Amino acid sequence: xxxxxxxxxxxxKYNGFQKQPRVKTIQTELEKALKVINNDxxxxxxxxxxxxxxxxxxxxxxxxxLEISIEKEKLKSALNSLLPDDIFVKTVDEKSDDFHARFNVxxxxxxxxxxxxxFNPIEKDYVYQYxxxxxxxxxxxxxxxxxxxxxxxxxxxxxxxxxxxVRKIIxxxxxxxxxxxxxxxxxxxxxxxxxxxVRNMVGTLIEIGEGKRKSxxxxxxxxxxxxxxxxxxxxxxxxxxxxxxx
Amino acid sequence: xxxxxxxxxxxxKYNGFQKQPRVKTIQTELEKALKVINNDxxxxxxxxxxxxxxxxxxxxxxxxxLEISIEKEKLKSALNSLLPDDIFVKTVDEKSDDFHARFNVxxxxxxxxxxxxxFNPIEKDYVYQYxxxxxxxxxxxxxxxxxxxxxxxxxxxxxxxxxxxVRKIIxxxxxxxxxxxxxxxxxxxxxxxxxxxVRNMVGTLIEIGEGKRKSxxxxxxxxxxxxxxxxxxxxxxxxxxxxxxx
Numbered sequence: 174x175x176x177x178x179x180x181x182x183x184x185x186k187y188n189g190f191q192k193q194p195r196v197k198t199i200q201t202e203l204e205k206a207l208k209v210i211n212n213d214x215x216x217x218x219x220x221x222x223x224x225x226x227x228x229x230x231x232x233x234x235x236x237x238x239l240e241i242s243i244e245k246e247k248l249k250s251a252l253n254s255l256l257p258d259d260i261f262v263k264t265v266d267e268k269s270d271d272f273h274a275r276f277n278v279x280x281x282x283x284x285x286x287x288x289x290x291x292f293n294p295i296e297k298d299y300v301y302q303y304x305x306x307x308x309x310x311x312x313x314x315x316x317x318x319x320x321x322x323x324x325x326x327x328x329x330x331x332x333x334x335x336x337x338x339v340r341k342i343i344x345x346x347x348x349x350x351x352x353x354x355x356x357x358x359x360x361x362x363x364x365x366x367x368x369x370x371v372r373n374m375v376g377t378l379i380e381i382g383e384g385k386r387k388s389x390x391x392x393x394x395x396x397x398x399x400x401x402x403x404x405x406x407x408x409x410x411x412x413x414x415x416x417x418x419x
Numbered sequence: 420x421x422x423x424x425x426x427x428x429x430x431x432k433y434n435g436f437q438k439q440p441r442v443k444t445i446q447t448e449l450e451k452a453l454k455v456i457n458n459d460x461x462x463x464x465x466x467x468x469x470x471x472x473x474x475x476x477x478x479x480x481x482x483x484x485l486e487i488s489i490e491k492e493k494l495k496s497a498l499n500s501l502l503p504d505d506i507f508v509k510t511v512d513e514k515s516d517d518f519h520a521r522f523n524v525x526x527x528x529x530x531x532x533x534x535x536x537x538f539n540p541i542e543k544d545y546v547y548q549y550x551x552x553x554x555x556x557x558x559x560x561x562x563x564x565x566x567x568x569x570x571x572x573x574x575x576x577x578x579x580x581x582x583x584x585v586r587k588i589i590x591x592x593x594x595x596x597x598x599x600x601x602x603x604x605x606x607x608x609x610x611x612x613x614x615x616x617v618r619n620m621v622g623t624l625i626e627i628g629e630g631k632r633k634s635x636x637x638x639x640x641x642x643x644x645x646x647x648x649x650x651x652x653x654x655x656x657x658x659x660x661x662x663x664x665x
Contacts, residue, residue: 181539181540181541182540182541183540183541183543219454229541231541240443253538258538258540258543259541259543260540261537261538261539261540291507292499292507293427293505294427294428294429294504294505294507295427295428295429295430295475295477295505295545297504297505299541322508353598
């Protein structure tokens with residue numbers, strides 16, 4: 174039976190989603206727990222995509238097949254009792270064998286949180302501590318240039334070899350926090366994202382908010398298809414995979 | 420010179436504010452950093468009061484005397500470079516020798532955050548994961564019975580021997596989160612708080628929200644002056660010392 178689970182995790186203590194030797198990853202933890210449930214027989218999990226080291230997920234989607242038959246709610250509680258407490262299974266669904274957590278993705282939403290106020294030790298692993306004011310209006314204007322179908326080669330890992338770098342950003346917005354004027358959240362809803370694409374866009378947007386670049390520079394950066402034209406990669410702790418749509 | 424500093428800390432990795440042998444405390448970290456600044460001569464710090472293990476502070480106040488003379492902004496940056504990154508000095512003020520961070524307190528405000536939605540691994544050390552619905556209206560009504568001057572013996576540590584247990588709660592409120600209907604924040608502004616008083620009030624309020632007790636039961640509990648009449652001690656991770664007023 175194929176299952177699709179929705180998981181939420183605090184990425185701060187993990188080397189990202191994807192399994193790697195000798196380091197703590199979300200995939201390793203999931204496969205370890207599932208092996209116990211699946212009568213000690215190995216289970217391979219497929220996520221909707223990777224998340225980088227220290228990046229969080231509110232609703233990451235993961236599919237896998239089990240040899241045993243287990244009721245959805247039982248699987249959920251078995252997983253939650255076996256997993257460490259910084260990974261939580263929110264829902265479990267049964268899927269047909271042709272469902273694929275990565276290939277079937279229609280859209281994804283990422284959010285990135287920035288604190289423009291003074292350093293906050295309580296949220297340091299959850300909100301990027303920029304700790305200075307940014308020009309919000311300039312960032313909002315720049316976000317609009319990112320919307321639409323573009324070649325995002327300038328915003329991905331320089332050495333990432335892809336067939337196409339064309340992706341569509343359906344919506345890119347900035348939200349203020351009504352309780353905390355110093356916190357802003359950038360959100361990106363798109364059909365797909367390249368490696369480091371959100372963090373490279375955020376790094377560039379921060380430079381626009383600092384006045385080092387103009388909002389319109391986004392057009393030129395996109396056209397150049399040159400990673401060196403875009404800004405720095407924003408640090409991971411402010412980033413959340415918020416939703417995956419099928 | 421006497422200094423008063425405002426500090427913010429993530430209490431999740433600490434055994435509370437107060438110095439104790441062989442464990443990590445906020446006071447120990449502060450005194451270690453101050454000793455370096457004060458030409459390797461020991462500095463005793465006085466907080467506005469203790470916070471328990473795992474309890475956070477948004478604006479804890481601490482005073483101390485230094486033998487050396489150092490400019491306020493310099494002291495702030497020296498402390499922040501020496502302290503671990505889960506403790507942050509927000510402000511530094513100079514005070515006269517008769518100022519005392521504990522004895523001069525006029526009022527304090529505590530907040531307690533509760534998540535009534537599903538378990539959230541990202542906020543598990545910062546919001547109490549109750550993970551079930553509560554009767555908000557019953558809690559709001561009960562909060563009003565806590566306001567005013569009362570003998571709070573029922574809400575303190577059973578073996579805490581005090582001259583008087585009379586304290587005044589100036590305001591006790593419940594706030595909803597507009598972005599997250601499942602999160603509530605209880606806030607308590609009072610002239611003083613006894614050991615475990617906020618957590619014992621919150622534990623009792625949760626039992627009221629569960630329907631196990633009535634809002635009016637607060638009157639009886641206060642009158643009994645008996646710790647056994649009140650509810651359980653709520654867990655520490657949802658609690659924040661928000662403000663101290665002089």
